[in-house]
Amino acid sequence: MGAKVNTAAAGTANFVDDRTSIGGFVKFFARKLFPDHWSFMLGEIALYAFIVLLLSGVFLTAFFVPSMETVEYEGAFETMHGVEMTKAFESTLHTSFEVPGGLLIRQIHHWSALLFLAAIMTHMCRVFFTGAFRKPRELNWLVGFTLMVLGLAAGFTGYSLPDDVLSGNGLRIIDGVVKSIPLIGSYTSYWLFGGEFPGTALIPRLFTAHILLVPGLILALIAVHLFLVFLHKHTQYPGGGKTDRNVVGLPLFPVYTAKAGGFFFVVFGVIALVAAVFTINPVWNYGPYDPSPVSAGTQPDWYILFVDGALRLMPGWVFGIPMEWEIFGYTLSMNILTPALILPGLFFGFIALYPWIEKWATGDRGEKHVLDRPRNVPVRTGIGVATITFYVILVLEGSNDIVANLFHLSLNDLTIFFQWAIFILPPIMFWVTRRICMGLQRKDRELVLHGHETGTIVRHENGEYIEVHSPLSEQELWLRVQHEDIAPLEIDPEYNEHGVRRKGYRWDRFKQSLSRFYYEDRVSPVTKAEFDEAQHHHGHGNAEADLQAADAKDADQRLTDEWNKVEDQAK
């Protein structure tokens, strides 16, 4: 039978290859190497969550009716009999209560959406902190960033589809934000909603965006993202034998086919488990959308919390100055524009452009395929932690009522605290992180120069105590000395020898100050000269030291022997 299968496989392969020359691709891809590290699977989680989203989403489209036509509910869920609702909401109830497994698939879909965005953001953090966005991957960083934004769009459009009270209030907030846009706000709102809020056009429009436009774009960009990963070959963590000119790892077939392929099933399985056990978005408890009711403690999905938090954080009045301005009779709502559009715009803009900002400070240093250890780039790591701090404050403020309730705090005090914290905490976290990184770098230097502490204390005959250090293995050593010692940029002077001011000097000055901010205050890796000097000092400095080292070694040996003896006897 095996032989038969083999013949059939060979026949098929021959047939396909004759018509597609696929053999070349298979040769290229089958044994392509991927480095192994747990942090490389974060992006995989995002990809697999997206596949689960597609699978469960197709199931849901078979039952969901994207219509705002109204019906009186007569379905299986008795407590809502006679309630007027849109077909969107009715079909959501129908999927949940009358389609066996329908509720499960709804919950799988919702949980995977939450996981999708969580995985994307964690993956972005990994890429950021290890410097995987450096040349040649800047464009792929932008592709990934766009995927994150599209993920937010996919999440929000989907969240709003069931047309329940909670999501309806979310849409109303969007309407309020859109209306605050200068000049075109009211018209943009009409364009979105097909007239006045809530109208009858929105759900079908969101549906098209949610199942066609946004996932179509996401799919296309995932293809670009993965194509670039293949083209660039994967980055790798530093270590012996790993350079910017090679990639060390295991082959796609069979190792990653099994590991990554298997991991898809693990992600799917975990999502199914969570969806089987934990209810999410029980819209039947909220009821269909009605502009009047609202309940306390309502939250959007977690990935929208930061915008909601920003809206809560921004006061309408700052020290008695109104944040809604009237200019020549026109209204400019800075209390809405600032948190909902300007701040996310700046925040996302900074994230998108970060690879270039760092490149201005560093200068073009060629292709970087060996990742940074976060401690070796203290300023970047500090910026990352400050950015996360900023984001987390907004997220916490987005659920400030729940936080306040949980910890028995005053809601108002908490908001006022966050209003100050958003300015104060990120710089503090930047500074602290940077110091911690530099401390770790110094610790690395210490290890390289003096070796591991062994815990063995030796007393000399003259009464002096010394601790025995054991040298690092060559791999341990290499890990700590392989990174580049980047000095601040040197720039050409403002005037040339003829006293003429040169073009582009100001831009260079800017890059130089940025560079100083990054690299002025730094801990350099140990050089071979320093290392040899330290060895020299330890080993052959003078007779005294020599004697000490020999004594220490003797003592260490004696202790080990005795210990072994004790152990043997115990046996």
Add this chain to the structure above:
Amino acid sequence: MSTPEHHEEPQVKNGFTDPGLADHRPRRADVEPKADKRAERQVAALFTVSIIGTVIALWAYFTKNDMEPGDVADIQSTNMWIGLGIALAMLGIGFGAIHWAKTLMRDHEMVEERHELRSSDEAREGAIQNLKDGAADSGLATPDESGTGVKRRSVLKGSLITAMAIAPLAVLVPQIGNMGADWNVGKFRHTMWAPGVRLTRDPDGTPIKAADVTIGSVFHVIPDGLNDLDHHHKMDQKAKAVVLLVRLDPKDLKIREGREDWSFDGIVAYSKICTHVGCPVALYEQQTHHLLCPCHQSTFDVSDGAKVVFGPAKRPLPQLPIAVDDDGYIVAQNDFDEPVGPSYWERLKGDAGTATVEEESH
């Protein structure tokens, strides 16, 4: 692809020489035939778990789907069993495959060379030359030697760019133009409230007598006649017209100038739509007379013209002037004198003219 033994010169960083790849550390299954057999059995067992999971999911679907209609607990249990089955079916395959890869597949790291992504200089030059040739063939660019016909080609270029730039308008303008319905944004300005319209309870629409409103009580209010509208118009109108009716002790109430006759014996009515981004301001605190919006916590003081005392809103909630009709029911004196809800660019630019347009469009 090459093995670590024969790749290029080891790199030197900060004076140190790269020691090369670490030695491969054999796993249990690599050296012990017993461990190898055991791992194989474990992988097979995990795949069997997956098969069992599929059986559970199908069993749950076929036997448990005679669920009691509407019984949430029953439905949730069916879903849970199907879900657990799917979870096992997936996790079994997943963990099995990963365990296989980690214990049994060869794990010697291999080395592959990278190639600089930049194209070679020849390729770049070739590309530029090809583009130049193509441009010259099209006549858009001046050929290197003979500089003829430049004028006509620039006309060509200009007209092509203009045509390309404006052609999307032919599609987009009608498409976008149709999406905003009648574009009459003046509708923001008006609600269903009009002289003599009774204030009725949300959602059943029963009118409210002034005598029913005791001090400290709060009523969620919709205009009389709202429930007679079809659902769609009802939602659009309700989104603007909802009101909160509160009675305070008249001595607690600070009455704004010009609004002396807008309240009735301590009864005041304010728009329920937040002036921040439009959530319903539904939480009333009796003791402090504060109204709180649960979305972003704008807090309004009902006893003082619903002015903002905390949070992101800037403007007070619009007040609905009320009176009591001959039957003792509370009625509106008029519509709100300003647009309800969030601010927008031309909010203060309203004129009476838009009102008639708006009436007709209904």
